[in-house]
């Protein structure tokens with residue numbers, strides 16, 4: 161029953177999280193796009209810095225952006241903040257349901273660090289809080305005068321965080337905490353800086369005073385950072401489907417590369433309309449992706465760990481025995497492992513035909529990446545993992 165409720169909690173929170181996240185990032189992409197496409201030349205009403213025509217959903221839209229602010233505040237002014245807050249709230253609750261209440265299957269890997277669920281959860285929450293204070297401190301330091309250097313330092317710290325966390329949590333748990341730390345920074349940027357600086361702007365207008373340009377600058381800096389963080393954070397949120405990334409020995413470096421690629425792609429879309437040599441960015445991102453695909457190919461992993469390519473076929477009953485002992489407690493029609501009400505991801509390994517059919521996935525998760533069994537809860541041995549690999553490469557004696 162409890163497992164059933166977790167499952168539904170996970171489903172509903174995840175659904176809401178995606179909906180709120182789409183609204184937040186969608187609005188952020190839209191306003192960035194507007195900013196990059198405003199017509200700044202030609203006749204415009206007083207105080208207007210740019211205008212733009214668009215057609216969408218069967219209607220024409222005409223927008224104008226003020227250089228600083230209109231002379232009088234409109235009666236209805238729309239703010240964009242709840243998308244960010246709801247994304248963070250649902251994301252945090254999801255983190256609690258999936259990672260903190262089920263820490264031993266998702267967050268902890270005893271071969272990395274033998275933490276208790278409480279210790280692991282407290283470290284996780286501590287990381288989120290600390291990340292914000294470190295980041296916010298950097299943005300308020302003299303480093304803020306040098307945006308490119310600030311970005312480089314920030315990126316270095318993110319990689320350091322990824323490296324550190326992969327030495328504390330399971331690969332999957334480490335990845336999600338890097339993502340949650342970025343998400344926390346982004347939502348806190350909205351809550352602590354962007355919205356307050358907009359409030360100050362509005363207050364100044366209402367009082368008939370000149371708005372303080374520094375407020376606008378602070379909001380702009382944080383908004384820009386959020387913009388660059390969107391693509392990395394989106395990858396991390398889907399990363400748990402890709403054990404080849406978080407399950408790898410080099411998981412932190414793979415994450416660093418994917419984050420850098422995401423930021424570069426985002427940068428291209430931010431500057432492509434500006435003069436200057438921008439054409440190299442997308443090809444470089446593509447090339448870096450290609451290098452990553454080649455570096456992570458399992459065949460190179462095999463060759464490194466296992467020089468001999470002439471392997472003998474294995475006896476299928478041996479494979480069945482391994483799956484029965486190490487996987488079937490969860491991956492069965494009616495799992496016996498506490499906390500599971502259904503076979504995870506619908507993957508049932510409870511008959512011979514299924515075991516053969518899932519061969520590639522079994523070897524990928526249990527031998528290449530070791531993301532299964534989670535946290536090695538069922539004590540799978542290295543010899544068993546090697547045998548699975550041999551099965552993939554040489555087949556079985558009865559085939």
Ligand code: HEC
Nearest residue numbers: 400401403486487490504505521522525526532533537538
């Ligand atoms: C303690 C329970 C448990 C055990 C034992 C377990 N798994 Fe899993 N498995 C899971 C969960 C939970 C997921 C879903 C992970 C997710 O949602 O990202 C999963 C997902 C999978 C997937 C699909 C995910 C993917 O990335 O392709 C495969 C394949 C898999 N397991 C194989 C195995 C194999 C092989 C074994 C035995 C060596 C095993 N599992 C043992 C809990 C378990």
